[in-house]
Amino acid sequence: MIDRLSGVILLPTDGSPAGPPVDLSIREGRIAQITAAADPPTRRLLAMPALVNAHDHARPLSPTSFGAAGKPLETWLLRLAAMPAIDPYLGAVAALGRAARAGAGSVMAHYTRFQGPMAPIDEAKEIARAARDVGLRVTLAVFMRDRNPLVYEGEDSVLMKLPDGVRAVIETQFLSSMPGVVEQIANVEAIAAETESALFSIQFGPSGPQWCSDALIAAIGEASRQTGRRVHMHLLETRYQRAFADRAYPEGVVERLKTLGLLTPRLTLAHCVHARPAELDAIAAAGAIIATNPSSNLHLKSGIAPISAALSRGCRVALGVDGSAFDEDDDIVREMRLGHFLHGGWGFDSVIERGAWLSAIVANGRFANGAPGPGALTVGAPADILVLDLDALDRDAVMAVEPIDLVFARASAAHVARLMVAGREIVRDGRVTGVDLNAAEGALRRHYREKMPSRAAFVEAWRDLEPAVAAHYRDGLGCC
Structure with missing residues (x-):
């Protein structure tokens, strides 16, 4: 812990000019x-609120390194099975260390795959240990699902197209039994009881409507109402999810979430790329958070989310990296800029100004992740502070330029x-202070290389699976 941050310029977000350097005392x-x-x-240093990654999955390495590049979400997700299981602590150190090095002080880890073979509660403890060592505020949303493990509907039509040996591999990989509703709720609460602390919290993490039955969603909604525990879920990320929702929920998927008790201020909805105006209105009225992920939506060919419309309709918007920053480097600073470039407005028509965008995604992200306070650098606020090298930013130094211009x-x-984070310096000049990130990533890569032979059967089966799944969606069973 440190007790002073000296000689920094505070980044104004209200349109006013930056003032002279200040000292921040921290207790x-x-x-x-x-x-x-x-x-x-x-040297000139610029202080701003630590950024918030409001939607991520804490993946140890990029799935591109395992052959997943250039694929729509529906096949990209299945390709993740090419990644062997590894030590969860090592994987979490790598993922959270990169997030910290890039400027995120709070991270939502929607944990959609337990590594095993240890019990989920023990694995969650290892993730909490990694978070503690790195020093971040981490929110772990424990994934929950009970249907459609292969495609959104009609998995038999995909399986019947596969050769017998390939079908057996795919069934073994994806079609194992899933826990019941009561067991899944209890599992989340048991993990919370063993891991939660001032900097580590647990949320319900239903994967999305196409993967969760009404019974599971309703049970999560009721458990959230009783306990106050927040919920983090994907919604309408792709055109195929839109098509599924239109068939499965004639009254509208957002209306169904409301009926089932999930659409409340305790809910964060990731993506919403294919949300319609009336759905945005309902999300805004409920006070739920939309966590947008610009780079991921581009990488996975999902589209550009209607965030300008969401903001105009009063939605609360946060920002996530989703493990797929534009250069696959977890750079949330660049992601912040990309989000505003895409959604801030065109020409002379402004939807949201730069400072207001920064303040909103930090405040809404902290609320979504359960972090205290709105993130403003004011007396009494948590000392979650990101400091940028203003001399490096102002590389030409030919005249006085407002820092916010340089940042964006x-x-x-x-x-x-x-x-x-909370007064602890966790990154200094590109180095994560609490862990050896380079060593962790090096060990992680070695472990993956050693274990890749165990995925040979799946990688071989992929040659038949991918075109079968693509045809399933492209031919209309999952498309609009």
Whole structure:
């Protein structure tokens, strides 16, 4: 823990010019005092709220390295089975370490795959240990699903197209039995009882309507109502999910979520790429959060989400990296800029100004992740602070330029000078202080390479599975 952050310029988000350098006194993880800098700084540093990754999956390495590049979500998800199981602590250190190095102080890890063979509760403890060592605020949404493990509907039509040997491999991989509704709810609460702390929290993590029965969604809604535990779920990420929803929920999928008790301020909805205006209105009226993921939506060919419309209709919007930042580097600083470039408005018509966008995605992201406070750098607020190298940002230094111009024009993770969470410095000049990130990633790569032979049968079967699944959706069973 440190007790002072000296000689930093605070980034204004209200349109006002930046002021002179200040010193921030920090006590018990909070900003205790902000005063004029006692000494001239040796380099210009820019302080802003730590960014929030409001939707991610804490994947140890990019799925591109396992042959998943250039695929729509529906085949990309299945290709993840090419990734062998590894040590969950090592995987979490790598994923969370990269997130911290890139400037995220709070991360939602929608944990959609337990590594095993240890029990889920023990694996969650290992993730919590990794989060503690890295120093982030981490929210773990425990995945929940009880249907459609292969395609959204009609899996038999896919399986019957596969040769017998391939079908056996795919059935073994994807068609194992799933726990019942009561067991899944109890599992989440048991994990919470063993792992939650001031910096680590648990949420219900239903995968999405196409993967969850009405009974499971209703049970999660009721458990959330009783306990106050938040819920994190995908919604309408792809055109195929849109088509499934239109068939399965004639009254509308968002209306069904409302009927089932899930559409409340306790709900975060990731993506919403194919949400319609009336659905955005209902989400706004409920006070639910939309976590948008611009780069992931591009990587997975999902589309550009209607976030400008969502903002105009009063939706609360947060930002996520979803494990697929534009350069696959977990760079949430660049993701923040991309989100505003796409959704801030065109020409002279502004939907949301840059400072307001930054404030909103931080405040809404913290609310969605269950982190305290809105993230503003004010006296009494948690000392969750991202510091950028302003000298490096202002690389030309030919005239006075407002810092917010430089941030939104060119800032990236490369400009991260420091990151503090609850007063603890967890990143300094590109190095994660609590763990050896390079060593962890090196060990992780070695483990994957050693274990890849165990996935040979699946990789071989993929040659038949991928075209069968693509045809299933393309031929109309999953398309619009």
